[in-house]
Amino acid sequence: MIKKALTIAGSDSGGGAGIQADLKTFQELEVFGMSALTAVTAQNTLGVHGVYPMTAEAVAKQIQAIGDDIGADALKTGMLFNAEIIQVVAENLQKFAWENVVVDPVMIAKGGAPLLLEEAVTALKKYLLPLAKVITPNIPEAEVLTGLVIRTIEDKKDAAKSLFNLGVKNIVIKGGHDDDTSESADLFFDGKEFYTFTSKRIPTKNTHGTGCTFSAALTAELAKGATVYDAVVTAKDFIQAAIEDQLEIGQGHGPTNHWAYRKRELARK
Numbered sequence: 001m002i003k004k005a006l007t008i009a010g011s012d013s014g015g016g017a018g019i020q021a022d023l024k025t026f027q028e029l030e031v032f033g034m035s036a037l038t039a040v041t042a043q044n045t046l047g048v049h050g051v052y053p054m055t056a057e058a059v060a061k062q063i064q065a066i067g068d069d070i071g072a073d074a075l076k077t078g079m080l081f082n083a084e085i086i087q088v089v090a091e092n093l094q095k096f097a098w099e100n101v102v103v104d105p106v107m108i109a110k111g112g113a114p115l116l117l118e119e120a121v122t123a124l125k126k127y128l129l130p131l132a133k134v135i136t137p138n139i140p141e142a143e144v145l146t147g148l149v150i151r152t153i154e155d156k157k158d159a160a161k162s163l164f165n166l167g168v169k170n171i172v173i174k175g176g177h178d179d180d181t182s183e184s185a186d187l188f189f190d191g192k193e194f195y196t197f198t199s200k201r202i203p204t205k206n207t208h209g210t211g212c213t214f215s216a217a218l219t220a221e222l223a224k225g226a227t228v229y230d231a232v233v234t235a236k237d238f239i240q241a242a243i244e245d246q247l248e249i250g251q252g253h254g255p256t257n258h259w260a261y262r263k264r265e266l267a268r269k
């Protein structure tokens with residue numbers, strides 16, 4: 001049986017983040033990818049040049065079209081932009097009783113453009129987080145969601161506990177924005193134990209879409225039946241390969257290499 005994964009996210013015209021990163025990652029991990037578009041962004045490696053949200057109705061219709069016919073073994077949310085979109089997404093996740101829900105609480109693009117309105121953070125916490133099996137904030141996102149300042153590993157653990165108390169079952173606080181220059185450490189909390197997944201930090205400016213790609217790989221693995229722990233292990237491995245095997249695309253913060261993981265796996269055989 002072919003496994004199916006859905007991304008509810010924004011379009012990145014530059015192809016490195018958003019639904020483009022998600023669908024590429026789903027394909028690489030051999031799950032059938034589907035999308036419900038929340039917004040179109042005019043974006044390239046230099047930044048975000050325009051944001052055009054869909055209506056909440058258009059978002060709801062896309063999700064319903066998938067739910068009524070095809071179904072999804074797992075899904076992720078990315079850029080949701082406003083509270084109305086968040087609300088219809090939450091309503092429809094409940095309607096179809098989807099359980100493998102990964103929330104990547106995308107807030108700000110690497111160049112500083114807002115991808116979630118400030119007033120929508122409350123809706124995200126109230127409606128969507130209680131439906132999430134996994135949430136994957138970066139450090140600034142975890143700070144906004146918890147109101148905590150995150151500097152140390154203990155701060156990361158406190159933030160993870162605070163997110164758990166908002167109803168999320170599993171939390172991954174990503175370390176890409178850490179001050180550590182030698183390693184990038186992601187903290188995983190399943191409500192009982194803390195685990196740290198550490199990799200060598202690659203010195204590069206080409207990290208556009210790393211968060212999207214990481215959460216898409218996690219979603220693909222959940223769709224195939226992996227445990228959350230195993231899905232995090234594969235997602236970390238996938239993003240490390242994608243950052244390491246660099247592409248030189250565009251003049252600014254370039255995308256990662258979505259086929260690097262498969263290329264490496266093939267070379268090992």
Ligand SMILES: Nc1ncnc2c1ncn2[C@@H]1O[C@H](COP(=O)(O)OP(=O)(O)O)[C@@H](O)[C@H]1O
Binds near residue numbers: 185239243
């Ligand atoms: N320079 C880097 N070298 C290795 N891993 C990185 C690097 N930057 C980010 N990562 C990894 O990429 C994933 C996304 O992290 P992060 O950049 O924090 O997310 P976001 O894109 O949401 O800001 C995490 O697994 C993180 O550890």
Ligand SMILES: Cc1ncc(COP(=O)(O)O)c(N)n1
Binds near residue numbers: 009011108211
């Ligand atoms: C449409 C869209 N969605 C998400 C991101 C975040 O990207 P990143 O993974 O680099 O934080 C983005 N830049 N554009």
